[in-house]
Each structure stands twice: as C-alpha cells, then as structure tokens.
Amino acid sequence: KAKELGRNNFQYFSADMNQDATERLGTLNALRQALANDEFVLHYQPKINLLTGAVVGAEALVRWRSPARGMVTPNDFIPLAEESGLIIDIGAWVLRTACAQAMAWRQEGHGGRDALMVSVNLSPSQLMRDDIVDVVAGVLAATGLPPRLLELEITETVVMRDIEKSLDKLARLKMLGIRISIDDFGTGHSSLNYLKRLPVDILKIDRSFVNDIATDEDDAAIVKAIISLARILNLDVVAEGVETEAQRRFLMENGCDVGQGYHFSRPLPAAAFASAWLALPGETAGTGRLAPAR
Ligand code: C2E
Ligand code: MG
Ligand code: MG
Ligand code: MG
Numbered sequence: 471k472a473k474e475l476g477r478n479n480f481q482y483f484s485a486d487m488n489q490d491a492t493e494r495l496g497t498l499n500a501l502r503q504a505l506a507n508d509e510f511v512l513h514y515q516p517k518i519n520l521l522t523g524a525v526v527g528a529e530a531l532v533r534w535r536s537p538a539r540g541m542v543t544p545n546d547f548i549p550l551a552e553e554s555g556l557i558i559d560i561g562a563w564v565l566r567t568a569c570a571q572a573m574a575w576r577q578e579g580h581g582g583r584d585a586l587m588v589s590v591n592l593s594p595s596q597l598m599r600d601d602i603v604d605v606v607a608g609v610l611a612a613t614g615l616p617p618r619l620l621e622l623e624i625t626e627t628v629v630m631r632d633i634e635k636s637l638d639k640l641a642r643l644k645m646l647g648i649r650i651s652i653d654d655f656g657t658g659h660s661s662l663n664y665l666k667r668l669p670v671d672i673l674k675i676d677r678s679f680v681n682d683i684a685t686d687e688d689d690a691a692i693v694k695a696i697i698s699l700a701r702i703l704n705l706d707v708v709a710e711g712v713e714t715e716a717q718r719r720f721l722m723e724n725g726c727d728v729g730q731g732y733h734f735s736r737p738l739p740a741a742a743f744a745s746a747w748l749a750l751p752g753e754t755a756g757t758g759r760l761a762p763a764r
Pocket of ligand 4: 653654676677710
C-alpha cells in the first residue's frame with residue numbers, strides 16, 4: 471500500500487498505522503491462544519441437490535468464538551492465520567473436527583442410506599506443505615471416515631500459482647480416495663489446459679457470478695459457460711451463494727446439479743444442522759426450504 475502512494479510519501483506511516491500494527495499483534499496473540507482455549511467452532515452449510523431438494527453434503531466453515539471479540543468470521547482471521555503460519559494447526563483442527571463430526575453423524579444413522587459428504591476448505595499454505603497427504607491420511611485413519619465422503623476445497627488461485635507442485639499434491643491426495651473441488655471458480659485465472667490435467671472432481675462456481683444470474687445477461691452467460699466447461703471436463707459443478715428461488719431454478723434448468731446458499735440455509739452449528747437437515751432412521755428427512763429459518 472505504501473508503495474502505491476509513492477516513494478516519498480511518509481504520511482502513510484502515521485499513528486493510524488501504529489494502531490493497526492498494535493491491533494494486529496493483539497489479534498495475533500489472541501489467535502495463538504485460541505486453539506488451546508478451544509475457541510474455534512465449525513458451522514455446517516448444506517449442499518443441496520437442486521432438483522430434489524435433498525441434502526448431499528455439508529461444508530464445514532470455521533468461526534472464532536473470541537471472548538474479547540465475539541464471533542469472528544473467517545475473512546477476519548484466516549488471512550492473519552495464513553501469514554503467521556497458525557493456519558497449519560487451525561487447519562488440522564478443522565479437518566479433524568469436520569471428519570469426526572461426519573463420522574459421528576454417520577454412526578448415529580443420520581442421513582439415511584446415502585451418507586453425507588463433508589467438505590473442508592484447505593488454505594494455500596496447507597496445500598503447499600510436504601506433509602499434507604500424511605495429515606489427511608492420518609485424520610481419515612483416526613476418525614474412520616471413508617475417504618470417499620471427504621471433499622477438500624482448494625481455491626483456483628492457489629492451484630494456478632504453482633501448478634506443478636499442485637498437480638503432484640492433488641494427485642497424491644486423490645490417491646487417498648477423497649474428492650477435490652476448485653473453490654471460487656471463475657475468479658482466478660485457470661488455464662483450461664491445466665484444468666484438463668488437474669486431478670479434481672468438482673468446480674464450485676463463485677457466488678459473485680451466481681448473485682446476478684437472474685438479472686444480468688453476462689453473469690448468466692458466464693455461469694452457463696462454467697457449467698458446460700464442467701460437463702466437457704467431466705466434472706461435477708456446485709453453485710455457491712444461491713439466495714433466491716429464481717437463481718435455484720436458473721441453475722437447475724441449466725444443468726447445475728448442486729447448490730448451497732442462504733436460500734436453503736445459512737451455515738449452522740452442528741446440532742442445529744443435524745436437526746434441520748439430517749433424519750434419523752424412521753424420521754422424515756429435513757427437507758430443503760421447509761427447514762426452520764435461522
Ligand atoms: P468459501 O469456502 O467460498 O465459503 C463460502 C462462504 O460464503 C462462507 O462464508 C458462507 O457462509 C458464505 N455463504 C454461503 N451461502 C451464501 C449466500 O447465499 N450468500 C452470501 N452472501 N454468502 C454465502 P464464511 O463462512 O464467512 O467463509 C468465508 C471464507 O473463509 C470461505 O469461503 C473460505 O475461503 C474461508 N474459510 C472458511 N472456513 C475455513 C477453514 O476452515 N479453513 C480455511 N483455510 N478457510 C476457511
Ligand atoms: Mg469453500
Ligand atoms: Mg467458495
Ligand atoms: Mg466464494
């Protein structure tokens with residue numbers, strides 16, 4: 471930022487900046503304690519079959535329940551966790567907790583015969599670590615979750631930044647039997663040539679495109695193009711940020727099978743997710759928009 475303002479501009483380094491730095495340090499120290507103090511929690515957002523309304527999976531999304539700051543959303547602490555390296559431990563906790571939860575739901579008989587998939591976001595530095603494959607394998611072994619029920623979400627920019635390294639990592643992760651999706655697809659600069667070579671299973675259409683599909687012709691065209699691309703490459707496609715019935719219908723009619731968004735449900739704490747979306751044997755499944763609004 472300072473660079474943008476020009477080399478001779480010293481005004482930027484004002485009291486403001488010092489305060490920012492102090493605040494950052496405070497947040498960083500608090501974040502360091504957060505794991506030990508058990509301050510993280512996962513919320514789960516259902517992935518919905520757009521045709522039937524059935525829940526097919528859940529994306530685990532981390533929140534920080536800070537005693538001093540209240541409920542902090544990932545955008546407000548993941549970047550700092552990423553820069554400081556804390557994301558490695560936080561990410562491992564997320565993976566373990568999400569897999570253990572999915573396994574618990576499975577053992578309780580939630581979700582019926584069709585087992586529920588769980589999706590976990592993987593940060594750039596997690597993916598680039600040499601031990602990531604061992605970490606994932608270790609969590610699968612420790613929790614007993616069948617690998618086919620785990621999906622890792624990786625953002626497009628990360629993969630494209632270091633394509634050769636990503637190809638190797640993703641190939642070895644795939645060999646564990648898990649599924650891999652490209653998150654926020656359309657916002658980065660995927661080379662179609664590499665996309666073809668990437669061992670991934672799913673494209674997640676970024677919600678910035680989904681937002682205006684019912685009203686903006688360009689966004690509608692982009693979303694249709696992504697859906698066709700997915701079909702050509704033999705990938706599944708998931709739309710994020712589905713907020714209205716018009717968006718759901720557009721996506722369904724254009725061949726997108728799965729969506730997630732506030733139209734169906736916000737991310738919910740585990741217990742609330744289970745009671746809204748998962749049926750025990752003998753119960754009627756929680757169905758789509760009949761779920762209580764929260
Ligand atoms: P993401 O993986 O693309 O997750 C989707 C985000 O969109 C979530 O925000 C979700 O709550 C929000 N969302 C879902 N449906 C709608 C909708 O209909 N409308 C709108 N406006 N938003 C919707 P959240 O939970 O704040 O997470 C933000 C980002 O933080 C995630 O984006 C992901 O990149 C990152 N993140 C979350 N949890 C983790 C984690 O455990 N590890 C890592 N490395 N990153 C995480
Ligand atoms: Mg995601
Ligand atoms: Mg996303
Ligand atoms: Mg997104």
